[in-house]
Structures are given as structure tokens and as C-alpha cells.
Amino acid sequence: EVVKGVNGLEKIILREIRGSSAEVYLYGGHVTSWKNEHREELLFLSSKALFKPPKAIRGGIPICFPQFSNHGSLEPHGFARNRFWSIDTDPPPFPTSTSAKSFVDLILKPTEEDLKIWPHSFEFRLRVSLSPAGDLMLTSRIRNTNLDGKPFTFTFAYHTYFSVSDISEVRVEGLETLDYLDNLQNKERFTEQGDAITFESEVDKIYLGTPTKIAILDHEKKRTFVIRKDGLPDAVVWNPWEKKAKAMADFGDEEYKHMLCVEPAAVEKPITLKPGEEWRGRQELSAVPSSYCSGQ
Numbered sequence: 001e002v003v004k005g006v007n008g009l010e011k012i013i014l015r016e017i018r019g020s021s022a023e024v025y026l027y028g029g030h031v032t033s034w035k036n037e038h039r040e041e042l043l044f045l046s047s048k049a050l051f052k053p054p055k056a057i058r059g060g061i062p063i064c065f066p067q068f069s070n071h072g073s074l075e076p077h078g079f080a081r082n083r084f085w086s087i088d089t090d091p092p093p094f095p096t097s098t099s100a101k102s103f104v105d106l107i108l109k110p111t112e113e114d115l116k117i118w119p120h121s122f123e124f125r126l127r128v129s130l131s132p133a134g135d136l137m138l139t140s141r142i143r144n145t146n147l148d149g150k151p152f153t154f155t156f157a158y159h160t161y162f163s164v165s166d167i168s169e170v171r172v173e174g175l176e177t178l179d180y181l182d183n184l185q186n187k188e189r190f191t192e193q194g195d196a197i198t199f200e201s202e203v204d205k206i207y208l209g210t211p212t213k214i215a216i217l218d219h220e221k222k223r224t225f226v227i228r229k230d231g232l233p234d235a236v237v238w239n240p241w242e243k244k245a246k247a248m249a250d251f252g253d254e255e256y257k258h259m260l261c262v263e264p265a266a267v268e269k270p271i272t273l274k275p276g277e278e279w280r281g282r283q284e285l286s287a288v289p290s291s292y293c294s295g296q
């Protein structure tokens with residue numbers, strides 16, 4: 001179902017029989033909403049999000065490609081998040097079948113203008129699907145379609161903004177004792193000490209070689225987000241906190257309290273594809289009541 005969203009931009013609404021739903025804008029191939037069966041919103045979307053190209057939408061799940069953040073010479077986070085994607089009417093079959101009945105396939109190919117800033121021909125296929133249980137899955141398949149025989153290299157992230165009740169009450173499990181690059185300290189490498197990660201100031205870190213499962217525990221909401229990922233060894237953790245929040249025009253001054261970005265990513269070791277080769281990167285999100293989680 002394609003409908004008009006904010007500012008007339010087109011979006012696709014996915015619905016599952018038990019009541020969960022998701023919304024995906026063609027602008028950016030950008031998921032802006034994911035609701036559980038109780039119609040509760042699980043992603044953070046800023047009340048000041050602009051929905052005005054070429055600005056990326058603030059919140060939801062921006063796709064960072066072909067460059068994560070400022071790790072390269074392109075604009076921060078690359079250009080996929082501010083291009084118009086198309087519906088892929090004839091996607092090639094998926095190697096593994098998915099049980100989801102509710103999904104949409106999108107495709108992005110570079111325009112002549114894009115080729116001037118990143119001289120590589122590619123096909124980026126994104127499948128967004130909702131399982132009957134309400135889990136949200138994003139699968140990216142990126143193919144090098146260069147005819148000049150040249151490989152290309154990229155970095156990538158699913159810049160997922162989770163909605164949380166109070167950032168001071170949130171813990172992230174699965175990243176303890178790992179190495180990370182700290183964007184707030186010249187991308188220097190450190191090792192995380194101690195227990196689960198908690199938040200009391202700005203954070204902008206790239207955790208390296210992370211496990212395939214990461215959990216965000218929202219104590220106040222009694223909700224745990226479980227992130228499962230494949231093909232994405234790193235995980236970026238970002239919260240702008242008070243000062244940076246105020247400096248962002250499309251972000252409310254107090255909104256940092258109610259969001260946390262945990263972003264499955266491939267940054268430290270960029271991906272290289274030869275012509276004809278395809279890369280896959282997947283994130284699967286579930287939101288479960290905390291009482292169902294071990295140790296809760």
C-alpha cells in the first residue's frame with residue numbers, strides 16, 4: 001500500500017494481522033515507524049523531523065551508504081538516505097525464505113549526478129519486512145554493477161533510532177569489554193570496561209567486532225529491544241545529549257532523553273565488492289516485555 005505521507009512524500013505501510021505495523025518512505029528507503037501489536041511506537045522520530053529533501057529524516061532508520069559518518073570524503077553518512085528509492089517490482093529471489101508475509105522491496109541505483117560524486121555503478125536492494133510476531137527485518141543487498149571491471153569499497157550502517165522512556169534508565173547489553181573507536185576523541189581506540197553500558201552524557205562510539213545479538217533494556221517501559229544482525233560486525237552507539245541536541249535544527253532540545261541510536265554497521269573494515277559480487281547485511285529487531293527476558 002503506497003500512500004502520501006508528510007509533505008506529500010510517498011510511503012509504504014506494512015501491517016500484520018495481530019496489529020503491528022511499519023512505515024517506509026521512498027525518500028531515503030527510510031523506515032520512520034515500527035509499532036507493536038498494541039500500536040505503541042518503538043522507533044524514535046523527532047517532532048522536528050523535516051521531511052524535506054535533501055535533508056535526511058531525523059529518526060527512524062536512515063540508511064548510511066556508501067559511507068558511514070565522516071569516515072571518507074563523501075557527505076556524512078553517504079547519499080542513500082537522501083535519494084528517492086523505487087519499489088522493486090521484480091526482486092531476485094532471496095537465498096533464504098522469509099516467513100514474513102508483509103514486506104516491501106525497494107531499489108536504489110545511482111543517477112548520473114551520483115556517479116559524479118561516487119563513480120560506481122551499483123544496485124542496492126532493500127527488503128523491509130514485518131513478521132507475524134511483529135519483528136522488523138531489514139535486509140540490504142548491494143551489488144557491484146560496474147562495467148569497467150573496477151571493485152568498489154563502502155562502509156554502511158542501519159542508523160536505528162530506538163524510542164526509550166528515559167535515557168538515564170537504559171542499559172545496553174552485549175558490548176561490554178569490547179574495543180571501540182570514540183568519535184568524540186579523534187576516533188581513538190579504547191576498550192569498554194565493566195558491565196552493561198549506561199548513559200549520563202553524550203556518546204558517539206563505534207564498537208568493533210560485536211556479537212550478533214545486542215539488547216537495549218528500558219527499565220521504565222519494562223521493554224527490551226533485541227537487535228540481531230548479520231554481515232555487520234560493528235555497532236555504533238549514539239546519543240547527542242543536551243548541548244548537541246540544541247545545536248540540531250531538526251531535533252527537539254529535550255528529545256535526547258527519549259532516544260538511543262544503536263546502529264548495526266560495517267565501518268572498521270570497509271566492504272569491497274568486485275563487479276558482479278553482492279554483499280548482504282541484515283538487522284532484525286524485536287521488542288519484548290522485560291519480564292520475558294532472562295535475568296529480568
Ligand code: BG6
Pocket residue numbers: 056069076077159183204205236238263
Ligand atoms: C551517528 C554518528 O551515527 O550519527 C554521529 O556517529 C552523528 O557522529 C550522528 O552526529 C548523526 O548524524 P546526522 O548526519 O544524521 O546528523
